[in-house]
Amino acid sequence: MKVCIVYDSRHGTTEKVAETIKEAIEKYTNVEVRRASEVATFKGCELIIVGTPIYYERPLKSILEFLEEHSSELEEKKVAIFIVCFAVAFGNLGRWHIQNHYIKPLMERIPGEIIDTLVLKGGIGNVSEGEIEKAKRWATGLLDF
Ligand SMILES: Cc1cc2nc3c(=O)[nH]c(=O)nc-3n(C[C@H](O)[C@H](O)[C@H](O)COP(=O)(O)O)c2cc1C
Numbered sequence: 001m002k003v004c005i006v007y008d009s010r011h012g013t014t015e016k017v018a019e020t021i022k023e024a025i026e027k028y029t030n031v032e033v034r035r036a037s038e039v040a041t042f043k044g045c046e047l048i049i050v051g052t053p054i055y056y057e058r059p060l061k062s063i064l065e066f067l068e069e070h071s072s073e074l075e076e077k078k079v080a081i082f083i084v085c086f087a088v089a090f091g092n093l094g095r096w097h098i099q100n101h102y103i104k105p106l107m108e109r110i111p112g113e114i115i116d117t118l119v120l121k122g123g124i125g126n127v128s129e130g131e132i133e134k135a136k137r138w139a140t141g142l143l144d145f
Pocket of ligand 1: 008009010011012013014015053054055056057058084085086087088121122123124125126
């Protein structure tokens with residue numbers, strides 16, 4: 001199976017997570033990681049992992065637009081989403097908000113099969129070891145779908 005990780009990042013946190021995910025699964029599968037602006041097509045990719053940070057209450061515009069541009073190609077793909085944000089620190093109170101304001105706009109733009117989503121707590125250019133471990137476990141689990 002070929003896995004394509006596509007992300008955007010302003011301060012490098014989401015990029016760090018995307019690279020970590022690649023390292024975690026590359027011993028099991030063919031995987032590439034690219035910034036959204038570098039991706040022209042998903043030809044050959046069976047699983048696409050999309051990553052974005054949250055800024056001003058929404059995923060990055062570049063990722064939302066990217067998903068819209070590649071909508072027809074995504075129809076036949078399996079897709080997994082990860083987001084990196086502060087709001088996850090607000091516990092249950094933040095959960096509804098994250099689902100409706102952060103995850104939903106991404107899901108609405110993905111016509112393919114969304115196999116899983118992951119919410120990580122990220123700083124401005126830094127992410128804890130615990131969150132990195134969570135991302136690795138999640139990504140490895142995706143390979144079973
Ligand atoms: C100016 C600014 C606005 C942000 N807005 C939000 C927000 O609305 N909700 C949230 O949960 N996190 C918000 N964050 C937190 C970022 O999503 C988080 O720091 C993330 O790890 C940044 O990822 P990046 O380094 O890949 O750009 C904001 C951060 C900054 C600096």
